[in-house]
Amino acid sequence: MKIDSGSTAWMLASTALVLLMTPGLAFFYGGMTRAKSVLNMMMMSFVSIVTVSMLWVFYGYSVAFTDNKNDFLNKFIGGFGSLGLHDLVNQATKTDGTGIPSMVFSAFQLTFAIITVALISGAIADRAKFGSWVVFTIAWATLVYFPVAHWVWWDGWLFKMGIEDFAGGTVVHVNAGAAGLALAFVLGKRRGWPKEPMRPHNLGYTLLGVGLLWFGWFGFNAGSELAADGTAGLAFMNTQIATAAAAGAWILVEKLRDGHATTLGCASGAVAGLVAITPACAFVDPWAAIVLGAIVGAVCAYAVGMKYKLGFDDSLDVVGVHLVGGALGAISLGFLANYHYLDHQGQGLLYGSHSFSQLGKQALGPVAVGLYSFIMAWIIGKIIDKTMGFRITEDDEVAGIDLAVHAETAYDLAPSHGGGALAASSLAATAPKVEADA
Secondary structure (H helix, E strand, O other), X not given: OOOOHHHHHHHHHHHHHHHHHHHHXXXXXXXXXXXXXXXXXXXXXXXXXXXXXHHHHHXXXXXXXXXXXXXXXXXXXXXXXXXXXXXXXXXXXXXXXXXXXXXXHHHHHHHHHHHHXXXXXXXXXXXXXXXXXXXXXXXXXXXHXXXXXXXXXXXXXXXXXXXXXXXXXXXXXXXXXXXXXXXXHXXXXXXXXXXXXXXXXXXXXXXXXXXXXXXXXXXXXXXXXXXXXXXXXXXXXXXXXXXXXXXXXXXXXXXXXXXXXXXXXXXXHHHHHHHXXXXXXXXXXXXXHHHHHHHHHXXXXXXOOHHHHHOOOOOOOXXXXXXXXXXXXXXXXXXXXXXXXXXXXXOOHHHOOOOOHHHHHHHXXXXXXXXXXXXXXHHHXXXXXXXXXXXXXXXXXXXXXXXXXHOOOOOOOOOOOOOHHHHHHHHHXXXXXXXXXX
């Protein structure tokens, strides 16, 4: 099949948009941390680009998006025929009729793997050893993300059951949220949490980050159609309106509950809406996208408070936004899915379905992926903690992880000419003399 130049151009643009989401996440998370931790937080996102990109070429794509010759193993992991992506170099297009070069598809899916790993870091802000985080990204991507992508999006056991996840509500957000919860337990609470205030140090960064995420998410969702067509347009529109509805619902909850709407609430609500519409964006009508966004915005506004009641320190609300929002978005298809948009005849209960079959499948996906990711992340985290240590020392945490781990600070507040007595004497020596009046 010949290359479809229009769809290929859209997919190249979508790939760049999704990659931009990881620096956007770095700003979103970085602004929510304290000033002494912002560089480390941003580095945790950026280094995910480094490690996952290498793994993807070596074996990640092959494990996730190729077939295993053993029928039983193929339910869980792909084959190893595309190691190093050598077979994609001269393979013109995918065989599914989209007209997309296989290498472009691989690059697009790589950006999903990157941001999924980066999302986890928000749950352990301020206290994780950087080297240990690097090791975790390698182990978790290998043992969890790559196989789960195969389960749901290629030819794995969840895919064969008929579970729908258009762009990653289960594969990305439930997966990352469950792993973040596990690591929050492994590393324990930040020193002083929850008694000491740990307010975001730069909400401007956070708003910039959510703007970049929102922008990039159009590639994330509409690009998952793998074509420039009407379905991509539906996913694009649903992404916009669900996000807006969720941001509005979150700040409305804040206003009614606390008496004021906050910029952090608006940003968090937008992300919750983006998360929830991800699995559903191409399968629901626009009115349903608004309903889903409003529900998720309100629910997640309350869900982020669970950590105080349950006693786990999820620093930047990865669990309350991504785990809860992703699960709600996936399950919503059991009610809101319009079968006209589905490849097979699944439909939601609100469209006249008399069977709870699709709802059951949509609930199974987040439960299965969430449990697997939580267990594996906990095991990986414990092994790292017992061998090389996963948490920085208390002294380093108090002093600030940026200075202790990276020997840098985000903000140099000292005068540009130096400080202290030396600077004062230098200024006095160079200052022009003023003659006293006679």
